[in-house]
Amino acid sequence: MEKCRFLFSGSGGQGVITSAILLAEAAARYEGLNAVQSQSYGAAARGGAARSDVIIWDQPIYFPKVLQPNILICLTQEAFDTYQTTIRPGGYLVTDADLVKKPAFVDAQRVELPFHQSVMEQIGKPVVLNICLLGTLVELTGLVRIESVKELIRERFDPSFHDINLQALDLGAQLLKAHKK
Amino acid sequence: MSDAVKFIQGNVVCAEAAVYAGVRMFAGYPITPSTEIAEHMSVRLPRVGGKFLQMEDEISSLCAVIGASLTGHKTMTATSGPGFSLMQEALGYAVMTEIPCVIVNVMRGGPSTGLPTHVGQGDVMQARYGAHGDHAIIAVTASNHADIFRMTVEAFNFAETYRTPVILLLDEVIGHLREKIRIPEPGEIPLVGRLRTAVAHGVDYHPYLPREDGRLPMSDFGDVHRYNVTGLYHDMWGFPTEKPEVVYGLIRHLVDKIDHNSEKMTRFRKYHTKDAETLFISYGAAARSALHLVENRRKRGERIGLLELNTLWPFPADIVRETSRNVNFVLVVEMNMGQITREVKLAVENPRKVYLANRVDGELITPTDIQNIVRLIQGRGV
Numbered sequence: 238m239e240k241c242r243f244l245f246s247g248s249g250g251q252g253v254i255t256s257a258i259l260l261a262e263a264a265a266r267y268e269g270l271n272a273v274q275s276q277s278y279g280a281a282a283r284g285g286a287a288r289s290d291v292i293i294w295d296q297p298i299y300f301p302k303v304l305q306p307n308i309l310i311c312l313t314q315e316a317f318d319t320y321q322t323t324i325r326p327g328g329y330l331v332t333d334a335d336l337v338k339k340p341a342f343v344d345a346q347r348v349e350l351p352f353h354q355s356v357m358e359q360i361g362k363p364v365v366l367n368i369c370l371l372g373t374l375v376e377l378t379g380l381v382r383i384e385s386v387k388e389l390i391r392e393r394f395d396p397s398f399h400d401i402n403l404q405a406l407d408l409g410a411q412l413l414k415a416h417k418k
Numbered sequence: 419m420s421d422a423v424k425f426i427q428g429n430v431v432c433a434e435a436a437v438y439a440g441v442r443m444f445a446g447y448p449i450t451p452s453t454e455i456a457e458h459m460s461v462r463l464p465r466v467g468g469k470f471l472q473m474e475d476e477i478s479s480l481c482a483v484i485g486a487s488l489t490g491h492k493t494m495t496a497t498s499g500p501g502f503s504l505m506q507e508a509l510g511y512a513v514m515t516e517i518p519c520v521i522v523n524v525m526r527g528g529p530s531t532g533l534p535t536h537v538g539q540g541d542v543m544q545a546r547y548g549a550h551g552d553h554a555i556i557a558v559t560a561s562n563h564a565d566i567f568r569m570t571v572e573a574f575n576f577a578e579t580y581r582t583p584v585i586l587l588l589d590e591v592i593g594h595l596r597e598k599i600r601i602p603e604p605g606e607i608p609l610v611g612r613l614r615t616a617v618a619h620g621v622d623y624h625p626y627l628p629r630e631d632g633r634l635p636m637s638d639f640g641d642v643h644r645y646n647v648t649g650l651y652h653d654m655w656g657f658p659t660e661k662p663e664v665v666y667g668l669i670r671h672l673v674d675k676i677d678h679n680s681e682k683m684t685r686f687r688k689y690h691t692k693d694a695e696t697l698f699i700s701y702g703a704a705a706r707s708a709l710h711l712v713e714n715r716r717k718r719g720e721r722i723g724l725l726e727l728n729t730l731w732p733f734p735a736d737i738v739r740e741t742s743r744n745v746n747f748v749l750v751v752e753m754n755m756g757q758i759t760r761e762v763k764l765a766v767e768n769p770r771k772v773y774l775a776n777r778v779d780g781e782l783i784t785p786t787d788i789q790n791i792v793r794l795i796q797g798r799g800v
Contacts, residue, residue: 258596262425265598272425274596278535300710300785301595 241380242303243291246320247312249278250287252367257289259371259389260381264293267385273301286316293380308378309345310370311337312352329377331370348377350412356405365398365405372409383410422601429454429496429593431563432522432586433462434601435570436494439609441520442468443493445482447475447501450534451590452524455496476501480508480521487519488647490612490638492574496522499541500531502548509583510549511649513672516626516634518577518612520570522586524593525702527780536780537590539702539753545585546731552669554676556683557585557731561592561705563599568607569685569728575610576683580675581634587730589753591703591782612636617643626668627654632675676732685728686737690716694723696792697742698775699762700751701727704783708751711785730758735765747771747795751788753778 243260247253254276261274276289290303307328311317317337324330330345333352341347350373356366368390375383383406390402426434433455436444444459460470469486473479476497483493497505502523512519527533528540545557556576560566570586577584615635617623619642628634637643646656651665659665676683689712691697700708705726712724725741727734742748742762748771750759756774763769775791777783790800 258425261596265425266423271598272596274425275591275594297713298597299706299713300782301591301597301706302782302784304784 238295239307240292240294240296240298241308241378242306242325243293243308243310243374244303244306244320244323245289245291245310246316247287247310248316249285251312252364253287253310253312253370254278254289256367256371256374257291259386259393260374261291261293263381263385263389267388268381270295270380271298273298275301286319288316308374310374312366312370314338317341331373331377348373348413348416350416352409352412355408355412359408360401360404362401365401368402368405369409369412372406372411373413374409375406376410376413422603424599424601425596426563426599427454427593428563428566428588428595429524430458431566431599432496432570432588432593433458435567436520436574437462437466437468438567438602438604438607439571439574440492440611441494441574442466443471443483443486443491444468444495445471445473445479445486445493446495446497447473447479449476449498449501451526451593452496452498452501452522452588454593455522455524459494459496476504477508480505480512480519483519483521484508484512484515484517487517488636488639490614490636490641492518492578492612494520494522496524498524498526498534499528499538499544502541502544506544506548506550510551510553512583513549513553513555514551514649515647516581516672517583517647518574518581519583520573520577520586521583522570522588525587525589527778533780535590537703537753537782538778538780539587539589539704540755540757540778541587542730542752542754542757545587552673554673555585555731556580556582556676556729557587558685558729559587559701560728561702561709561726563595563597565687565728566592567599567602571607571609572685575608578610578612579633580679581636582676585731587702589702591706595703614638615643619643624654625656626652628671632671680732680734681736683729683732684734684737686734687724687726687728688741689713689724689726691723691725691741693721695721695746696723697745697748698722698724698751698788699727699738699742699748699758700724701730701758702753704751704753707783707785707788711788714785715789727758733761733765735761738762738765739767742766745771747773749773749775749788749792749795751775751783753783
C-alpha cells in the first residue's frame with residue numbers, strides 16, 4: 238500500500254486532534270496497520286492553531302512527522318493559509334465550505350464540504366463536527382472500516398453521546414458520496 | 419483484536435511500564451511535556467494499591483519519592499527540564515544515601531522554561547553532571563514504544579541492583595507520540611526486587627556494609643531496624659564521618675559500583691552496521707529520523723548504518739569504538755549542541771571523523787536535514 242500521510246489542522250477546541258487519534262487508532266488496532274499520531278500545539282488549550290500528524294502504512298514507520306501530506310484537512314482559514322502549499326501533488330485537500338473561503342492554488346483534489354452547516358442543520362451540536370469529518374475521511378481513504386470507528390467511538394466516549402456521534406459519522410460519509418456524484 | 423495491543427502516548431507507556439515494574443508510589447508536579455505520566459499514574463496507582471501524591475513542587479516531589487523508597491517501595495517521579503533542575507539537590511542525596519528510585523525527564527527545549535511544548539535533547543549532560551560532587555549515574559533512553567516499556571523496566575532493575583537513582587531521559591516527541599504497543603505479559607520481562615537484609619530484629623544492622631558482590635541489602639525504614647541516613651559522608655552505620663579512609667572508600671564505592679558494571683547496563687540497537695561505511699549514532703526521537711534515512715538509503719545500496727544508544731550513562735564507549743572502527747565517518751544525530759558527540763569523540767580511535775547533525779529550534783530533526791549534512795561531509799554539496 239501507499240504510505241498515507243495526513244495533516245489535520247484547525248483551531249484548538251474543534252476536535253481535529255481527536256479525529257486524528259481516532260483514525261490512527263482504528264487503523265492500528267482494528268486493521269492491523271501501523272500508525273503514528275502526533276500533535277503540535279502552543280501553550281493555549283483553546284483557540285490558537287491546532288495541528289496533528291498521522292501516518293498510516295503497512296510497513297514500520299520511523300520519522301513520525303508529516304512534512305508533505307497526501308491528505309490535508311483544514312478547518313480554519315488560517316490553517317488553510319499556513320499549510321495549503323505543503324500538500325503532495327494530486328493529494329486531497331479537505332476543507333469546510335463555511336470556514337475556509339479562499340480558493341486553493343495547488344495541484345490537489347479539493348474536497349470542499351459543508352461539514353459545519355450540515356452538522357448544525359441535521360444534528361444541531363457543533364461538538365460532533367470532528368466526527369462528521371472523520372466519516373468523510375473513512376469514506377475517502379478506505380483505510381479503516383466504518384465499523385472499526387464505531388467500535389472505537391463506543392469504547393472512547395460517554396454513552397450519552399453515542400447516538401449523535403454515529404449520526405455525525407454517517408453524515409460525513411454521506412456528504413462525500415453526494416460530493417462524488 | 420487483543421486488549422493487550424494499545425494505541426497510546428509514550429508517556430502512558432512509561433507509566434504502564436512503571437506499574438509493571440512494581441512501582442507503588444509516585445510523587446510529582448505536573449509539567450509539559452511529562453504531565454501525562456503523572457495523569458496516568460493518578461488513575462492507575464490507586465487501582466493496584468499504590469499511592470499518588472501531587473506535591474507543591476519538584477524539590478518536594480523527589481524528596482517524597484526518596485523517602486517512600488526507603489520504606490521499601492519502588493518509587494518514581496516525572497518532570498521536564500525546569501523541574502529536573504530543581505531536583506538536582508535531591509538527586510545527589512539519593513546518590514549519596516544509595517536510595518533506589520527512577521526520575522523521568524521528558525526533555526523539552528531549554529534552558530529555563532524554554533520551549534514547553536517542543537522537543538529538545540539538551541539535558542543529557544545535566545543528567546550526568548547536574549548533581550554536585552563526583553558521582554557516577556545511570557541514564558537510559560528510548561525511541562519507540564516497545565523500548566520505552568523495556569527501558570522503563572530496566573531503569574527500575576538498575577536502580578534496585580545498584581541502589582542508586584536512575585534517570586530515564588525521554589523527549590517531547592516520544593512522550594507525546596501515539597503508536598501501537600503490545601503490553602508484555604507479567605513475567606515476560608524479568609524484574610529485580612528489593613534486596614532486603616536477612617539480619618533479624620534485635621540484631622545490629624549495618625545499612626552501608628556491602629556484601630561481597632558489592633550490593634547493599636536494605637531494611638525498610640520504620641520497620642524493625644533503627645539506622646541513620648545522611649547526605650554527609652558516612653560509615654557503615656550511616657553516621658557522619660570525616661575520616662579520610664572512610665570518605666575515600668565511600669566515593670570509590672559510589673563510582674565503582676556503576677563504572678565497573680557498565681557493560682551489564684549497556685543497551686543499544688544496531689541497524690545495518692556490519693558493512694557500514696557511514697555510521698549514525700543517535701538516541702531518542704532523533705534516532706527515528708536517522709533510522710528512516712538509513713532504511714531509505716539502504717534500498718539504494720548505500721552502506722549506511724545506525725547505532726542507537728539506549729544507555730547513555732555510563733557511556734557505552736566500547737560499543738561505540740567497536741562499531742565505528744571500520745567506517746569512513748561517524749555522524750552523531752542529536753537535538754542539542756553536541757553533548758553525546760563529545761563523548762563519541764572521546765571513545766573512537768579517530769575523533770576527527772566524528773561529526774554532529776543537530777537541530778535546536780524545537781522541531782524534530784528530519785531525514786532530509788541529516789541527508790544534507792551527510793552530503794556536505796562527503797563533499798557533494800547540499
